[in-house]
Amino acid sequence: MSTATPPPEQAPAEETPFDPHDFPQKLRDAQRRAAELYAELHSLQARLPWSREPHEGWPEVTDRGRERAGRAASPGWDPADAAAFDKLWEELLEATAYVHTHGWWKTCRDHGVEGADLVAARQALKSAKGAVPLARDDVGTAA
Numbered sequence: 001m002s003t004a005t006p007p008p009e010q011a012p013a014e015e016t017p018f019d020p021h022d023f024p025q026k027l028r029d030a031q032r033r034a035a036e037l038y039a040e041l042h043s044l045q046a047r048l049p050w051s052r053e054p055h056e057g058w059p060e061v062t063d064r065g066r067e068r069a070g071r072a073a074s075p076g077w078d079p080a081d082a083a084a085f086d087k088l089w090e091e092l093l094e095a096t097a098y099v100h101t102h103g104w105w106k107t108c109r110d111h112g113v114e115g116a117d118l119v120a121a122r123q124a125l126k127s128a129k130g131a132v133p134l135a136r137d138d139v140g141t142a143a
Contacts, residue, residue, distance in 0.1 A: 020121035022126055027102050031131035032093035039133065041088045047059040047082055049074040099125070 004110070023031075051074035060070030108118055125131055 020108045020113045021124050023125055024104055027104050028131040031125050034099055036133050037092040037095055052077050065071045075134055
């Protein structure tokens with residue numbers, strides 16, 4: 001029987017503090033998808049007439065120095081454009097709901113991240129690496 005002495009006890013490794021900005025990859029991917037959908041929807045809206053339904057518009061009004069901008073008549077949206085808009089809108093709602101209800105935010109609260117700190121973490125996700133479709137550094141690389 002061996003009577004070797006046990007190895008000396010080692011001090012426990014320091015626990016890494018919780019970082020609410022260390023977002024899981026799936027959450028980053030979901031935020032990126034939401035940002036891409038938002039950009040796609042914004043691009044579609046930019047080329048569509050201002051009114052979804054046909055509208056006669058209204059004239060510009062200047063009354064005692066106050067001005068109210070007018071609007072030209074709108075032919076309304078083409079049915080294909082309306083369907084594309086509705087599809088993008090629904091996908092955007094689903095993507096943002098996934099981001100807003102992701103389990104990471106509960107994990108943050110479980111680690112004491114609340115109030116302004118939780119809001120700051122949610123805001124940081126919007127510019128986190130991998131969560132943004134195109135970053136400033138990407139523009140220089142692409143050029």
